Amino acid sequence: MTAVSRLAWWALSLGVFVAVWWLAALYYGDPKLLPTPPLVLDALIASAKAGALFSNLAVTLARVAASFLLAMIIGSALGIFLGMSPTADRLISPWIVLFLNLPALVIIMLCYVWFGLVESAAVAAVAINKIPNVAVTLREGAAALSRDLAEMARIYGFSRWKTLRHVILPQLAPYFAAAARSGLALVWKIVLVVELLGRPNGVGFELQTAFQLWDVATILAYALAFGLIVQAIELGLIQPWERAANRWRR
Amino acid sequence: MTAVRIDIAEKVFPAVAGGPARGLYHDFRLEVADKSFVALLGPSGLGKTTLLNIVAGVDRDFKGRVTFESKAAPRIGYAFQSPRLLPWRTVLQNVTLPLEPGSASAERAKAVLAEMGLADAHDVYPERLSLGMQRRVALARAFALQPDLLLMDEPFVSLDEQTADRLRDLLANLVQRHPATILFVTHDSREAVRLADRVVVLGGPPVRIEHDVRIELSPEARRNAGEVERVRGSLTSAGPALAVARA
Numbered sequence: 001m002t003a004v005s006r007l008a009w010w011a012l013s014l015g016v017f018v019a020v021w022w023l024a025a026l027y028y029g030d031p032k033l034l035p036t037p038p039l040v041l042d043a044l045i046a047s048a049k050a051g052a053l054f055s056n057l058a059v060t061l062a063r064v065a066a067s068f069l070l071a072m073i074i075g076s077a078l079g080i081f082l083g084m085s086p087t088a089d090r091l092i093s094p095w096i097v098l099f100l101n102l103p104a105l106v107i108i109m110l111c112y113v114w115f116g117l118v119e120s121a122a123v124a125a126v127a128i129n130k131i132p133n134v135a136v137t138l139r140e141g142a143a144a145l146s147r148d149l150a151e152m153a154r155i156y157g158f159s160r161w162k163t164l165r166h167v168i169l170p171q172l173a174p175y176f177a178a179a180a181r182s183g184l185a186l187v188w189k190i191v192l193v194v195e196l197l198g199r200p201n202g203v204g205f206e207l208q209t210a211f212q213l214w215d216v217a218t219i220l221a222y223a224l225a226f227g228l229i230v231q232a233i234e235l236g237l238i239q240p241w242e243r244a245a246n247r248w249r250r
Numbered sequence: 251m252t253a254v255r256i257d258i259a260e261k262v263f264p265a266v267a268g269g270p271a272r273g274l275y276h277d278f279r280l281e282v283a284d285k286s287f288v289a290l291l292g293p294s295g296l297g298k299t300t301l302l303n304i305v306a307g308v309d310r311d312f313k314g315r316v317t318f319e320s321k322a323a324p325r326i327g328y329a330f331q332s333p334r335l336l337p338w339r340t341v342l343q344n345v346t347l348p349l350e351p352g353s354a355s356a357e358r359a360k361a362v363l364a365e366m367g368l369a370d371a372h373d374v375y376p377e378r379l380s381l382g383m384q385r386r387v388a389l390a391r392a393f394a395l396q397p398d399l400l401l402m403d404e405p406f407v408s409l410d411e412q413t414a415d416r417l418r419d420l421l422a423n424l425v426q427r428h429p430a431t432i433l434f435v436t437h438d439s440r441e442a443v444r445l446a447d448r449v450v451v452l453g454g455p456p457v458r459i460e461h462d463v464r465i466e467l468s469p470e471a472r473r474n475a476g477e478v479e480r481v482r483g484s485l486t487s488a489g490p491a492l493a494v495a496r497a
């Protein structure tokens with residue numbers, strides 16, 4: 001598909017969504033509980049004019065980026081290590097299962113209680129929630145690494161760096177992409193909870209204020225703004241990278 | 251100088267799910283002289299690929315030793331039984347990656363690819379090529395290295411006879427220009443006689459040397475089907491001692 005037709009499909013799909021929402025809002029008839037799209041747009045413009053929108057989005061986005069990167073780096077290293085060492089895997093994988101099933105809320109609360117209501121505790125809490133997912137995905141990738149190609153690299157005297165860059169990382173690329181995509185979705189949802197529970201700013205904090213006022217239009221405005229940003233990251237960053245990494249496939 | 255002395259006291263593959271353990275080698279000895287072209291002839295499943303892996307140093311799970319009589323560690327080129335190309339790198343990158351970086355290497359890689367008839371496939375990804383072409387890329391990778399020791403594992407199977415013939419000529423030609431010690435695994439005795447200056451016929455298990463025949467044919471005689479056929483007959487009739495097949 002060309003970039004233009006991809007964008008066209010994307011716009012069409014979202015257009016239908018907005019239309020359904022608008023009709024539902026008109027039919028329901030209570031703009032306080034289910035505002036129409038223009039009312040949400042008004043709320044969006046109002047918070048943009050007040051400046052709160054951009055500062056909150058920036059703060060939340062920074063937290064998403066920090067915890068996402070942290071989780072990807074630690075989770076990948078852990079997963080690759082487990083995939084290559086069966087002994088370590090047997091030893092550590094029960095821990096992974098434990099952390100996979102620990103509710104996000106519990107991790108967040110414990111982080112705040114033990115490390116205080118500080119930025120590092122917030123970022124760590126989100127990362128800890130995501131690390132086991134990344135580790136499980138990359139473990140699968142590392143366990144599936146081709147022995148044939150590893151032997152080839154050794155016989156032909158590839159250096160460590162050459163082996164990593166030309167033999168190992170290309171095999172792991174699809175697993176990185178899968179972990180990144182599901183990671184982004186999970187991380188930004190958990191960041192909002194972390195902000196709601198213990199941060200004085202960010203989208204999560206702002207939503208809490210709106211919630212106390214039953215201000216549905218603002219809640220939807222923030223959800224919309226952040227949803228658009230995440231879509232943009234998916235469309236502009238992850239998908240192009242995936243296409244580039246896959247161009248050798250038949 | 252790259253003579254190879256292979257001495258395998260014991261090579262066993264452990265039992266897998268239900269099957270018995272397989273003892274492939276027991277007190278097996280083979281000496282390969284420097285710059286000689288040795289064909290290893292034997293039925294499939296005998297352990298020929300395993301032998302090449304042991305020589306290449308990727309299978310270290312055996313009792314015994316492989317010694318190289320050479321100044322430094324020999325540069326090894328290995329044409330595997332399957333191509334083992336990097337599917338995410340282009341044909342040219344696959345051939346240049348094992349070489350030292352530099353324009354001289356790139357030129358050599360391009361020259362070998364051209365000889366393989368792959369001059370217009372430089373920028374193609376391997377999975378878009380036919381299996382025969384992939385095998386030729388793998389051969390180009392092994393040749394371009396100008397190895398001291400060249401291991402080849404049934405390199406011309408699954409190619410059409412015409413291409414295989416052309417590549418055999420090419421191999422003979424390359425060896426003449428860049429002499430190397432070659433261990434060439436095949437189950438095709440005609441191919442063995444045509445290319446090698448020594449054919450080692452293997453039997454087993456455990457693997458043992460059934461015949462060890464020196465082939466002394468001129469390059470012209472090797473291209474003569476009748477000559478090859480005549481010498482081929484001597485492979486099986488020759489006694490277990492070293493025999494010599496002359497033109």
Ligand SMILES: Nc1ncnc2c1ncn2[C@@H]1O[C@H](COP(=O)(O)OP(=O)(O)O)[C@@H](O)[C@H]1O
Pocket residue numbers: 263264266272274293294295296297298299300301
């Ligand atoms: N990694 C392995 N584990 C267990 N058995 C193996 C392994 N590799 C090869 N074998 C067995 O060893 C025997 C010899 O294999 P191989 O060296 O590939 O034979 P050839 O190349 O002569 O056809 C075969 O029976 C094969 O099933």
Ligand SMILES: [Mg+2]
Pocket residue numbers: 295298299300331403
């Ligand atoms: Mg084999």
